[in-house]
Amino acid sequence: MTxxxxxxxxxxxxxxAIKVGLQLAEGQDLIITAPMTAAPLVRRITEHAYKAGAGLVTTIYSDEEATxxxxxxxxxxxxDRSAGWLYAGMAEAFRxxxxxxxxxxxxPMMLAGQDPEKVSRAMRANSAAYRPALELITGFDINWNIVSYPTPAWAKLVFPDDSEEIAVGKLADAIFKASRVDNDDPIGAWKAHNANLKARWTWLNGKRFSALKYxxxxxxxxxxxxxxxxxxxxxSEAKNGVTCNPNIPTEEVFTTPHRMRAExxxxxxxxxxxxxxxxxxxYARFEGGRLVEFKASKNQDLFNKVLxxxxxARHLGEVALVPHSxxxxxxxxxxxxxxxxxxASCHIAMGQCYADCFEGGKELTPEQIQAQGGNKSLIHIDWMIGSxxxxxxxxxxxGSTEPVMRGGEWAMAV
Amino acid sequence: MTxxxxxxxxxxxxxxAIKVGLQLAEGQDLIITAPMTAAPLVRRITEHAYKAGAGLVTTIYSDEEATxxxxxxxxxxxxDRSAGWLYAGMAEAFRxxxxxxxxxxxxPMMLAGQDPEKVSRAMRANSAAYRPALELITGFDINWNIVSYPTPAWAKLVFPDDSEEIAVGKLADAIFKASRVDNDDPIGAWKAHNANLKARWTWLNGKRFSALKYxxxxxxxxxxxxxxxxxxxxxSEAKNGVTCNPNIPTEEVFTTPHRMRAExxxxxxxxxxxxxxxxxxxYARFEGGRLVEFKASKNQDLFNKVLxxxxxARHLGEVALVPHSxxxxxxxxxxxxxxxxxxASCHIAMGQCYADCFEGGKELTPEQIQAQGGNKSLIHIDWMIGSxxxxxxxxxxxGSTEPVMRGGEWAMAV
Ligand SMILES: [Zn+2]
Ligand SMILES: [Zn+2]
Ligand SMILES: [Zn+2]
Ligand SMILES: [Zn+2]
Structure with missing residues (x-):
């Protein structure tokens, strides 16, 4: 089978991933994490990393069967255990x-059917151990990137009615299209896309809104x-001077909400x-920035546990705008x-905010970020509220208002 | 294909690997390193580890294509780069x-055909970074084990005239036989084998020979x-109180030579x-413990570079006895x-000695080990001198002598 x-x-x-996502610098080491089933992409990335002058590329693979x-x-x-030694090592590498x-x-369904109590404990232990490394990432101490690979299990979930081969092919095409590599000049396509996003956030930054009303x-x-x-x-420019595109794909323009001011x-x-x-x-209701009521038609208890x-975890850490089109x-x-x-949608996130979504955010201490309304949590969970x-x-x-989006589309002229 | x-x-x-090799303790974390092609064995080991009450099992995979x-x-x-952060993390986990x-x-031939200068630099950088973790292993701070898996590339090297499928099957059978799992009671077989080896080293320890003459x-x-x-x-009993079988298979009885006394x-x-x-x-000639002349009919320069x-690297770190049969x-x-x-053979090793091959070795400082004749090096390379x-x-x-081996077989009565 081909x-x-x-x-x-x-x-x-x-x-x-190397030229746009990371803009990997000459001599820079690279740490990759990936499911074992994504090895074909890891190998292409590793080659491009070394071609770009990487120091050493090290990949930490995960394996669904072992999990x-x-x-x-x-x-x-x-x-309650975690690989704290591995995450501490990663943090050292990022430093x-x-x-x-x-x-x-x-x-995405790997843990479906497992004891939710055990899943939640394992996630919590892992998050706590990962935190020091994650803070160096979300704080943009270094250039970072997330990119996707169409593994069979994921493809079959997205396209359940197709054979594995057809499903993987369809998911691959969707990933390639969204990642803007289905053309002759992906790097040029990303330049144009970045310029469009920049026009939107430049307008928003100029407005200095006190709040958004949905x-x-x-x-x-x-x-x-x-x-x-x-x-x-x-x-985004990281503190190490490298401009990276942390998410591939990305369509969002986003910032940090005030953790005490959602109503x-x-x-x-x-x-x-x-x-x-x-x-x-x-469905969620907020008072004074706190999520005080949560309902869901499915898995309500599970999300309440996360909160x-x-x-x-009950306060907002991100607000993001994405056109419906x-x-x-x-x-x-x-x-x-x-x-x-x-x-695919305007969204908000419960939990940890991005330090970099503040003016001069790279220099702010965690205490200053908190004083300006930034939120802190072990979680960061996006959920979709756009249409x-x-x-x-x-x-x-x-108190005056002006349109930002209408019917799910940008309403400003830029 | 099955x-x-x-x-x-x-x-x-x-x-x-879990019950004999490691005797993994309840609640103990486990770090596995493996080539990606050995994933089927990693999965069996991971299962047995959790069945034995492991804390968390973490596998670090290597990938020949990435290398x-x-x-x-x-x-x-x-x-000249190495994953120092990863090895430092491992050392922390062992502590x-x-x-x-x-x-x-x-x-085994992965790096054949690569620039020997680059291979040697990469190995040196890696050894230096790995050293703190390796010392905790060779010093038996913790229980450890090496076991083998018949990867296709290795099998084709050992059995070049067979198809990959046949070669893998043959190498698998050889591994299973040498590892004593080709019977109904592998754990019992290992108990008997350990008892036989113990009788040999007990006799040798009783003799307290000043030297061996080959x-x-x-x-x-x-x-x-x-x-x-x-x-x-x-x-071997590790410092953490667990008795492990570090090598599977193992046939050798071994100790530490005096680094200044080989002639x-x-x-x-x-x-x-x-x-x-x-x-x-x-061919090697020793004077005052130092390897002063080395010759080989093939790849002489390469080994001289290692030395x-x-x-x-020019002094001995191990002497090991293995019956020809x-x-x-x-x-x-x-x-x-x-x-x-x-x-398969009596052997000696150039380089690092095992601290544990001293009376009270677990408590000795590196300085004491050196004073007693123990050797120190970034390398430990065994080579076969038995027949x-x-x-x-x-x-x-x-100065009197008594037979230890004759015609490659044990000569003592135990
Ligand atoms: Zn977002
Ligand atoms: Zn988010
Ligand atoms: Zn040996
Ligand atoms: Zn050895």
Whole structure:
């Protein structure tokens, strides 16, 4: 059987990950994490990394079968353990300027059917151990990138009625299209896309709105923006001086909300895939920035448990704008993968904020970020609230408003 | 195609690795390193680890294609880099009592044809970075084990005239036989084998020989033994209180020579596979413990370069006795893998000694070990000097001798 994945486009994806996603610097080490089933993309990325002058490329693979063996056979104490030694090592590497590339493609339903209590404990232990490394990533100490690979398990979930071969081919094509490698000049395509996103966030930064007001079916929510917030999107300059495109694909323009200033209620517009479970029909009510009521038509308890992770889990850490006509939204595919699904829709995130979404954010201490309204949590979970029926207004400091989106599309002239 | 590897014996190998090799303790974390092509064995080992009550099992996979991409595409500076962050993390895990399991099975010829200068630089950088973790392993701070998996590239090297499927099946059978899992009670078989090895080293420890004298074709060598040396073989008690079988298979009884007391010359009896090259027809002459002359009919320069790694590389770190009739020797197979080939023959090792081959070795400082004649180096390279034509005498402090081996077989009555 020949692979249903176009080898030329796969190679271009590897090139885009290194040249656009990371803009890997000469002599820079690279740490990759990936599911074992994504090895073909890891190899293309590794080649492009060395061609670009990488120091050493090290890949840490995960294996779904090994993960499931733990749930099947391990005794109780195992589920509070984590590979702290590995994450501490990664943090050390980042402090020495190693770049970070994650390949997403794990079976989104891998943990479906496992004891949710054990899943939640294992996730919590892992998050706590990963935190020091994650802070160096989200704080943009180094250039980083996430890119996807169409693994068979993921493809069969997205296209359940197709054979594995057809499903992998379809998911590969969707990934290549969304990642802008289905053309002769992917690097040029990303330059144009970054310029368009920059025009949007430049306009938003000029406005300095105090809040955003969302109205639509089941939604009447005002989200205050953090003091000194900064809108971003597309390329980002890391503290090490490298401009990277952390997410491939990306369609969003986003910033940090004020963790104490969300009021009203909001309804989810797409299912949220979380650790192998789909949460559907989401509804949340906020008071003083805190999520005080959560309902869902499916897996309500599971999400409520997530919200109990820590105090910050009930406050907002991100607000992101995505036009309803964006390519991923237009594909009509539910990817069961945040990297894709969040880029199909306006979304908000519970939990940790991005330090870099503040003016001068790279220099701010965690205490300063908190004082300006930034949120802190072990989690960062995006959920989709956009649709073609959502209007969004920017609220000025004097209470006056002006249109940001109408019917899910950009309303500003740039 | 069904796998040519017997799944029942593979599972038993996984069980032996955990129950005999590591004797993994309840709640103990485990770090596995393995080539990606050995994933089927990693999965069996992971299952048995969790069944035995493991904390968290973490596998670090290597990928031959990624390694080769470095040699093909990386620029010069890459070859002095190493994943120090990963090894530092491992050392930290060992200090927190994680056990260590290495799966050997890499293509022994992987680096054949690469620039030897780059290979040597990369190996040196890697050894230096790995050293702190390796010292915790060789010092038996924790229980550890090496076991093998018949990867296709390795199998085709050992059985070049067979198809890949046949070759993998043959190598699998040889591994299963040598690892004593080709029977109904592998754990019982290992108990009996450990008892036999223990009888040999108990006799040798009782004798307290000052030196061993080797005579045979092309060999007339006297190797002084370190002060307070201790013979070992089979099972070992680690400092964490766990008794492990570090090598599976193992046939050797071994101890630490005195690094300043080897005199005479010795001829290799089997080819040595080193980083993808075969060194053949080895001859070495020692004066005052130092290797002062080295010749080989093939790859002499390569081994001379290895001997230049550091001063300790020219001194002995191990002396090991293996009967010529041992199962691996009897198989007649050249495995191109030290774990197997060293167990086919009496051997010596250039470089680092094992601290545990001293009385009270677990408590000795590096300085004390050196004062007693122990050697220190970044390398530890075993080479084979045994055959059915080798006689070995134990030399007492008063110069009298008594037979240890005759015609390559044990000569003591135990
Ligand atoms: Zn987002
Ligand atoms: Zn987000
Ligand atoms: Zn040995
Ligand atoms: Zn050895």
């Amino acid at each position: 692979s249903p994945i176009d080898p030329d486009k796969l190679d271009k994806l590897g090139q885009v 499931l063996a733990r749930y099947k056979y391990a005794n109780d104490q195992s589920f 020495n300027n190693a770049a970070r590339l994650a390949i997403s493609g794990d079976n 109205t639509g079916p089941g939604t009447d929510l005002t989200i205050g923006l953090a003091d000194g917030h900064r809108w971003k999107g597309g390329a 009203g209620h909001v309804s989810g517009t797409k299912p949220l895939s979380h650790n192998g479970s789909l949460i559907e029909g989401m 109990d992770t820590d105090e910050g 964006s390519p991923i939204s237009a594909s009509g595919i539910l990817f069961y993968n945040t990297l894709y699904d969040e880029n 073609d029926k959502i209007d969004i207004d920017g609220v000025n400091a004097d | 796998s040519p590897i017997d799944p029942d014996k593979l599972d038993k190998l996984g069980q032996v 080769l991409a470095r040699y093909k595409y990386a620029n010069d500076q890459s070859f 927190n009592n994680a056990a260590r399991l290495a799966i050997s099975g890499d293509n 005579t045979g074709p092309g060999t007339d060598l006297t190797i002084g033994l370190a002060d307070g040396h201790r013979w070992k073989g089979g099972a 005479g010359h010795v001829s290799g009896t089997k080819p040595l596979s080193h980083n993808g090259s075969l060194i053949e027809g080895m 230049d790694t550091d001063e300790g 041992s199962p691996i020797s009897a198989s007649g197979i050249l495995f191109y893998n030290t774990l197997y080939d060293e167990n 059915d034509k080798i006689d070995i005498d134990g030399v007492n402090a008063d």
